[in-house]
Amino acid sequence: MLISELARRADLPVATVKYYLREGLVGPGVATSPTRAQYDDTHLRRLRLVRALAEVGGLRLATISEVLAAVDDDDRPTLELLGAVHEPLAPATPDPSPGWLDAVDRLLQALGWPVHPMASHRRVLAHALETCAGLGHELDDATLRAYAAAAMAVAEVDVEGVPVADRELAIETVVVGTVLREPVLLALRRLAQEAASGRRFGAAGAGC
Amino acid sequence: MLISELARRADLPVATVKYYLREGLVGPGVATSPTRAQYDDTHLRRLRLVRALAEVGGLRLATISEVLAAVDDDDRPTLELLGAVHEPLAPATPDPSPGWLDAVDRLLQALGWPVHPMASHRRVLAHALETCAGLGHELDDATLRAYAAAAMAVAEVDVEGVPVADRELAIETVVVGTVLREPVLLALRRLAQEAASGRRFGAAGAGC
Numbered sequence: 306m307l308i309s310e311l312a313r314r315a316d317l318p319v320a321t322v323k324y325y326l327r328e329g330l331v332g333p334g335v336a337t338s339p340t341r342a343q344y345d346d347t348h349l350r351r352l353r354l355v356r357a358l359a360e361v362g363g364l365r366l367a368t369i370s371e372v373l374a375a376v377d378d379d380d381r382p383t384l385e386l387l388g389a390v391h392e393p394l395a396p397a398t399p400d401p402s403p404g405w406l407d408a409v410d411r412l413l414q415a416l417g418w419p420v421h422p423m424a425s426h427r428r429v430l431a432h433a434l435e436t437c438a439g440l441g442h443e444l445d446d447a448t449l450r451a452y453a454a455a456a457m458a459v460a461e462v463d464v465e466g467v468p469v470a471d472r473e474l475a476i477e478t479v480v481v482g483t484v485l486r487e488p489v490l491l492a493l494r495r496l497a498q499e500a501a502s503g504r505r506f507g508a509a510g511a512g513c
Numbered sequence: 514m515l516i517s518e519l520a521r522r523a524d525l526p527v528a529t530v531k532y533y534l535r536e537g538l539v540g541p542g543v544a545t546s547p548t549r550a551q552y553d554d555t556h557l558r559r560l561r562l563v564r565a566l567a568e569v570g571g572l573r574l575a576t577i578s579e580v581l582a583a584v585d586d587d588d589r590p591t592l593e594l595l596g597a598v599h600e601p602l603a604p605a606t607p608d609p610s611p612g613w614l615d616a617v618d619r620l621l622q623a624l625g626w627p628v629h630p631m632a633s634h635r636r637v638l639a640h641a642l643e644t645c646a647g648l649g650h651e652l653d654d655a656t657l658r659a660y661a662a663a664a665m666a667v668a669e670v671d672v673e674g675v676p677v678a679d680r681e682l683a684i685e686t687v688v689v690g691t692v693l694r695e696p697v698l699l700a701l702r703r704l705a706q707e708a709a710s711g712r713r714f715g716a717a718g719a720g721c
Contacts, residue, residue: 357648384715391707418708426707430700437697440569442689444697451670452694453701455663460705462659464713481650483706486660489645489652490702491695492638493661497668498691499599499634500626505672507592 308334311344315352322352328366330355330373354477358390362480368393376472383469388421390476394483395425398432405431416453459490516542519552523560530560536574538563538581562685566598570688576601584680591677596629598684602691603633606640613639624661667698 312319325331331351334342354376358369375381375389409431413420420427437444444452463482468474520527533539539559542550562584566577583589583597617639621628628635645652652660671690676682 361648382715384710387710387714388707391703391710395703413704416708418704419711420704420707424704424707426700426703430697430704433693433696433700437689437693440565440689440693442686442693444694448670448674449697452667452698453705455666456698456701457705457709458663458666459660460702460709462656463702463706464709466656467710469714478650481645481648483703485641485645485648485650486652487699487702488641489638489657490660490664490698492634492641493664494668494671494695494698495599495603495634495691496621496626496628496632496638497661497665498671499596499628499632500624501665501668501672502592502595502599503627506595506677507590 306344306349307341308344311348311352314349315356317352317356325352325355328370330366330369350473354473357477357480361484362390362394363484364390364393372476376476379472383475386472386476387467387479390479391483392425394480395429398425398429401428401431401435405435408434412449412453416457418457459486514552514557515549516552519556519560522557523564525560525564533560533563536578538574538577558681562681565685565688569692570598570602571692572598572601580684584684587680591683594680594684595675595687598687599691600633602688603637606633606637609636609639609643613643616642620657620661624665626665667694 306314308319308322312322315322322331326333331348334344334348336342351373355369355373358364358372359366364372372390372393375386381389406427409427410422413427434444434449463486466482467478514522516530517527520530523530530539534541539556542552542556544550559581563577563581566572566580567574572580580598580601583594589597614635617635618630621635642652642657671694674690675686
């Protein structure tokens with residue numbers, strides 16, 4: 306296919322496709338004239354993956370390059386491949402106090418979750434807990450345990466759904482599943498709060 | 514206390530406190546001279562609640578006024594009081610397709626969650642599911658059920674923790690608990706994904 310069709314099928318402007326080609330995020334097509342090249346489904350797949358990493362994951366091009374290098378390196382173990390995209394998905398977070406980082410480490414240890422000490426999400430959790438406590442609404446241990454159990458229940462479903470036989474699709478699934486399922490979980494939690502409020506405080510069926 | 518101390522203890526600029534007083538969000542103090550008034554702990558509590566609604570909940574002043582009216586109306590049942598603050602906490606969301614709203618309604622019915630048909634979070638969920646499907650990563654029924662079960666588990670903990678004997682504190686707890694615990698849940702989910710990935714794809718202890 307020509308670049309115009311490639312762009313159309315990837316749902317991207319031609320200018321963006323040309324930019325990704327220049328930056329080497331997508332490999333070159335087969336030149337058929339000095340100004341024309343042919344592309345195939347491997348280009349389309351790669352383009353869709355770059356788009357998911359950029360638009361859904363919000364990753365910078367330098368990070369996308371690193372992720373793609375991991376995808377193309379068949380010697381990289383699956384866990385390392387997934388970590389290469391999962392770690393940079395962590396949202397930017399102000400530095401938490403060291404005391405809260407310690408509290409997170411103790412929690413992870415108590416849960417038996419082996420998490421690499423540099424994992425950015427450890428900092429994100431410490432900051433989130435510190436913010437709650439700063440407003441006088443610290444989560445007690447039982448609440449935190451209930452949250453952790455619920456988080457693991459959905460994480461297991463997420464991880465089971467990663468199609469490891471296809472490395473490109475695996476990475477795309479991790480990005481899309483990690484980022485785009487978050488609003489699903491949050492909306493379900495709020496609807497569940499309304500249902501649970503109805504059960505505790507009002508007639509069943511009254512809703513919020 | 515004077516307005517300067519009131520502002521200091523509420524951790525707000527004096528100008529903001531004056532603005533809230535002018536808008537009637539906080540009742541007037543007892544005038545001790547034409548330019549001075551005394552405030553007490555009821556003013557401080559109300560100011561803290563307004564601050565939580567504005568800063569944590571992101572609510573507009575008109576909505577805050579409605580919530581405060583519900584707090585002050587002792588005849589309002591608890592469920593209605595909580596709904597008055599929970600419903601406007603829904604994030605702004607583009608209109609989902611009617612088909613996705615129907616899918617959400619079928620899900621809520623299957624789950625036995627009685628949710629008011631106007632609940633904004635129903636639209637938020639429909640939009641979130643539509644976005645996943647649009648990127649070719651639709652959630653299957655088993656995944657959605659697992660997410661719903663996890664959401665209800667944390668919602669029950671949230672709702673149990675609402676101190677209904679104190680209406681102002683109840684509303685503050687709903688706002689802070691609903692909004693500020695979201696980053697906690699999301700960070701725990703990502704750490705759990707790393708732990709679950711380690712179990713599925715790598716040596717225990719290797720983490721992400």
